[in-house]
Amino acid sequence: MxxxxxxxxxxxxxxxxxxxxxxxxxxxxxxAPSREDCLAEFTPQTGQPGKDVIWVPTNDRLVTRMLQMAKTTPQDIVYDLGAGDGKIAIAAAKEFGATAVGVEYNPDMAKLGQCYARAEGVADKVKIIQGDIFETDFSDATVVTLYLLPDLNLKLRPTLLEMKPGTRVVSHSFMMGEWEPDERSMTQDGSAYLWIVPAEVQGAWTFRERDGTDAFGIVFEQAFQHVTGTVGTGPSATLIADGRLTGSEIEFSLQRNGRTAKARGQVHDDRIDLTVTEGSREVVYIGTRS
Ligand SMILES: C[S@@+](CC[C@H](N)C(=O)[O-])C[C@H]1O[C@@H](n2cnc3c(N)ncnc32)[C@H](O)[C@@H]1O
Known part of the structure; x- marks a missing residue:
């Protein structure tokens, strides 16, 4: 050696x-070293201890599936939190053309992952950094992958929910408590779950017709991607139904002029562009916080 x-x-x-x-x-x-060259420096053992969780690699097919669930593209910045030998970050670059960062606490594993990135010819797109996932800033990620433990997912959850709406989070095996996944994949390769960080709409909004004079108020109650709420006030108030956020896209049903209408829109921080479809009639409203 x-x-x-x-x-x-x-x-x-x-x-x-x-x-x-x-x-x-x-x-x-x-x-460029070969993978064998990399292993000559340090050979990891499946099940070896890690800071908060042991190292067990995700199998290759599930890695690909997880990145497909996230709809990873070359425009994405993928962070694998607890990166092990860097295989998810490397696959993100090699198979999907993304830029990727793996955060790994064990310095030998981080070095091995960086060596594998060179061996696989993607060192220009992949960084495997030595660090603690609870102390590393990953706010520029557009995709976050995890293979940790349920309590570690829960510890990361507040930070994940603060990320830009539309950020995709994919976890191998483990859930996020009462934040339900937007998609589940159960195959013989294992289970994976996808969450899409929802925009924040909780509270009172006023919607004004863009090309007219109609206006109404809604108070939204938000629980992760699920939205309920009340249109108007007093005895004529009605409830919205089927409310859901997918990143910054919002949709729900509401009662307008005595019939059920469908509302779809885009949330841009403190503004919602909403199209309400009543039968064959579409009306565009601009929502602002009341
Ligand atoms: C189950 S393995 C998953 C490896 C890789 N993400 C995969 O799916 O193949 C978890 C990894 O997280 C690392 N780890 C544990 N606690 C960590 C922490 N606080 N910060 C960074 N990495 C950590 C472990 O060393 C281990 O390599």
């Missing part, structure tokens, strides 16, 4: 020595 490392180091020095031979070195594969 020592001789091997020495050979690699001398080759790297030779490669760096001249630009002319650098291309040849890259072609010969000297600049």
């Amino acid at each position: 020592f001789v091997h490392a020495l050979v690699l180091r001398s080759a790297a020095v030779a490669c760096a020595a001249t630009l002319l031979v650098a291309a040849a070195c890259a072609q010969s594969g000297v600049s």
Whole structure:
């Protein structure tokens, strides 16, 4: 192993020595280690202790499935919290073209993951950083993956719910308490759950017709992605039904002019652009907080 490392180091020095031979070195594969080279430095054991949870890798097919559930694209920034050998972050880059960060507490595992990222040719898109998931800022993530434990998911939940609406969270095996998943996948490879961070709409809103004079008020009651609420006040108040948030998209049914109408809209912080469909008639309202 020592001789091997020495050979690699001398080759790297030779490669760096001249630009002319650098291309040849890259072609010969000297600049990128193989996965075996990475393992020669540190070989992890399934079940080895971790800070808050042991290391057990997610199987390859489930990794792909989790990233598919998140609808991962090259525009995404994927964080795997408790990254182990970096396999989810590496797959996010290799299979989906995403930028990815793995956060791993064990420094040997983090080094191994970074080495695997080089071996897989995605070191430009993947960083495996050594850190504690409860002390690392991952607020720029658009996709968060987890394979932790139920109580660790619950500990992360307030931070996840503060993330940008539409951020996708996918967990292998474990749930988020009473925050129900938006999608479940149960296969022989294991179970995975998807949550889409909902916008925050709790409270009183006034909706005014964009091209007219109609207006009404709604008080929304929100529990994660589920929304109930009351339209108007007093004896004529009615309840909304089937209210749901998918990221910043809101939909619900309400009573308008004595019949059931369907409302769909987009939440932009303190404004909701809402289209209410009553039969064949569509009316656009702008909602602001009352
Ligand atoms: C069950 S493994 C999952 C590995 C990888 N995400 C996967 O699915 O293949 C959990 C990983 O979290 C790491 N870990 C435990 N507590 C941690 C913490 N507080 N911060 C960062 N990583 C942690 C462990 O070392 C282990 O590698």
